[in-house]
Amino acid sequence: MNDARHSITTRNLNLWYAKFQALLDVNTDIKHGIITSLIGPSGCGKTTLLRCFNRVNERYGYVTTTGEIKLLGKNIYDSDVSLIQLRKSVGMVFQRPNPLPISVYENVVFGLRIHHERSQLTRKLLDEAVEKALTEVGLWSDLKDKLQARATSLQLEQQQKLCIARLLPLKPEIILMDEPCSALDVEGTRAIEELMFAMKGRYTIVIVTHNMSQARRASDECIFMLLGKIIEHSRTEDLFLTPKHPKTAEYIEGRYG
Numbered sequence: 001m002n003d004a005r006h007s008i009t010t011r012n013l014n015l016w017y018a019k020f021q022a023l024l025d026v027n028t029d030i031k032h033g034i035i036t037s038l039i040g041p042s043g044c045g046k047t048t049l050l051r052c053f054n055r056v057n058e059r060y061g062y063v064t065t066t067g068e069i070k071l072l073g074k075n076i077y078d079s080d081v082s083l084i085q086l087r088k089s090v091g092m093v094f095q096r097p098n099p100l101p102i103s104v105y106e107n108v109v110f111g112l113r114i115h116h117e118r119s120q121l122t123r124k125l126l127d128e129a130v131e132k133a134l135t136e137v138g139l140w141s142d143l144k145d146k147l148q149a150r151a152t153s154l155q156l157e158q159q160q161k162l163c164i165a166r167l168l169p170l171k172p173e174i175i176l177m178d179e180p181c182s183a184l185d186v187e188g189t190r191a192i193e194e195l196m197f198a199m200k201g202r203y204t205i206v207i208v209t210h211n212m213s214q215a216r217r218a219s220d221e222c223i224f225m226l227l228g229k230i231i232e233h234s235r236t237e238d239l240f241l242t243p244k245h246p247k248t249a250e251y252i253e254g255r256y257g
Contacts (some may be wrong), residue, residue, distance in 0.1 A: 077222030097159030
């Protein structure tokens with residue numbers, strides 16, 4: 001039985017892109033309700049691992065995966081697992097904000113419209129979902145009078161917050177973030193990090209970042225990866241101050257990456 005403290009558990013996880021093995025015997029436990037950063041040099045497998053957690057890698061026909069991933073105690077490779085339900089529970093935010101080219105309002109309710117019968121979605125329910133989601137990401141006061149504005153007209157920081165808000169009406173338990181601040185300036189980065197802090201506890205957040213300062217500031221635990229393997233996983237403070245593995249120390253000191 002999966003430890004209730006863990007949202008994500010992997011056991012002997014391997015992944016190949018055609019003949020190239022990108023993940024090698026990945027074993028890890030990611031705790032519930034905290035922010036965990038995946039760090040490591042480009043090509044080390046961190047984005048591949050992140051995308052395993054909602055099985056989005058399988059959109060590519062040349063991907064083969066073996067091993068086990070348990071989310072909240074359930075193996076996501078079991079035959080009875082619905083990808084639609086999995087991706088409701090595990091939301092994803094990408095490097096560049098990708099709001100749909102429709103209104104702010106319709107972006108937020110997009111998932112509800114896909115996953116529910118039209119008869120279930122009253123205007124009151126949709127309005128409440130929009131206000132709640134935008135409030136949670138700190139956009140309601142700025143956008144409550146601009147709900148019909150085209151989402152792509154927003155500032156980049158607002159677009160990225162909107163992409164997070166778009167996940168929330170589906171009530172995810174885990175939120176995956178792949179370099180969510182890479183397109184943002186310093187102020188935008190700070191705003192997204194503050195939002196992550198506000199959301200942790202209610203959600204398990206896993207973030208891929210190349211930014212060592214961000215990993216140190218924004219995460220409770222860090223996983224250092226190299227050549228498709230997990231080298232070290234510990235509390236962020238411990239990993240940066242007293243790394244157990246020499247390869248971790250070399251990476252943190254900037255000797256490669």
